[in-house]
Amino acid sequence: MKMKKFINDPDNLTSELLEGLAMANPDILELGEQNMVINKLLGSADRVTIVTQGGSGHEPAIEGFVGEGMVDIDVVGDVFAAPGPQACVDAIKLADKGKGVLYIVLNHAGDMLTGNMTMKQVKKLGLNAVKVVTQEDVSNAPRENADDRRGLVGCIPTYKIAGAAAAEGKSLEEVAAIAQRFADNMATLAVAVRGATHPQTGTLLADLGDDEMEIGMGQHGEEGGGRQPMKSADETAAIMVNALVADIGIEDGEKVMLIINGSGATTLMEQLIVYRAAVKELAKKNIEVVANFVGEMLTVQEQAGFQMFMARMDDELLRLWNAPCNTPYLKK
Structure with missing residues (x-):
């Protein structure tokens, strides 16, 4: 193509x-x-x-x-x-x-x-x-x-x-x-449903079937071993939230930062639906989201999918996250 x-x-x-x-x-x-x-x-x-x-x-x-x-x-x-x-x-x-x-x-x-x-x-x-x-x-x-x-x-x-x-x-x-x-x-898990093309060569970085997604896709199309049938936003968010919470060791009553980072070709509508599901999944575990971002921070050209990022937060980290900044794509 x-x-x-x-x-x-x-x-x-x-x-x-x-x-x-x-x-x-x-x-x-x-x-x-x-x-x-x-x-x-x-x-x-x-x-x-x-x-x-x-x-x-x-x-x-x-x-x-x-x-x-x-x-x-x-x-x-x-x-x-x-x-x-x-x-x-x-x-x-x-x-x-x-x-x-x-x-x-x-x-x-x-x-x-x-x-x-x-x-x-x-x-x-x-x-x-x-x-x-x-x-x-x-x-x-x-x-x-x-x-x-x-x-x-x-x-x-x-x-x-x-x-x-x-x-x-x-x-x-x-x-x-x-x-x-x-x-x-902190911890991140990525999911992709369609790979990107290299903008200089046109090479497809990952090839997934029409009904497949891959949890664990790397930044440049590296396989993550999590290829599986396509799932809904709620199902996908639950899988990813549970993996991140377990990895960091987040416990009942703790506070986290949650980022849904679009990979380039996933709509903001989808990202917000996933964010909603992730917050609800965390609430079931009595884990509060105190800092967030939903949108594109780090993309892979037109790869379709997103990265879910989570980090343990405390008062100092939250203050630093909320402090002023002035950059092209993040301002506070």
Whole structure:
């Protein structure tokens, strides 16, 4: 089947989308060398700053969350590909305003290779940076093997929590500890009913039958071992809620953040119906949702499905989540 997308030369996808992002948000961010998307107010930042990285093709993630209260520099790789380590080292140098840099990396092979090489160089240069890895996909490894878990939408609320902690003037060690505590108490499970196509090649990333869905689908069409007949919103939400609650160990009376993140081709109507079902399922367990988001944060082109994210919350994390931020795709 021929790919139908409103694009120009496939080789220019990343540069053109970044130019468009900058044109659409001239008061919030600007473009730097090596595909850096930079918080326009970075120059006056007298605080810990936040650098992250990731491939394009997942918009609005990650570059859409650059701005005050979240990410200071995002280094963007090509479609579904990690950037090189030198660009990330340069971004950390640029971001450091004397208070240190929190460097957040999603757990994918290419990103981790870049992240590890970046930190080796950062240490050689004597830069003050701490790396935090988001790795919350419950489908491809048990919690005791968290290093094998993929990073999914959980990076976005981690940026928000860490960015708010930095804005409060906390030290790098404090900001990193808060980000790590949040990351250690979060989990995501994805479901897909139709795969995406790679926007440069037209390759289908996942092939599902008309009456099939897959719980545990990875960010780039990786199989999760949960292929099954299509189920209703309530049935799907119950399966996913129960898996996430069990994984994190959420107990009666606890409070959580709940995010339904559309993967690109699932309507807001469907996402809200799933959210409704998830809240009701949690209420049966006397678990209260105190923070939420329903919509698209991290997509996979036109993949149909969603990611359900859950995190244990406390008063400090809730305050940080609700703190002001100004980015293209999240404002508080």
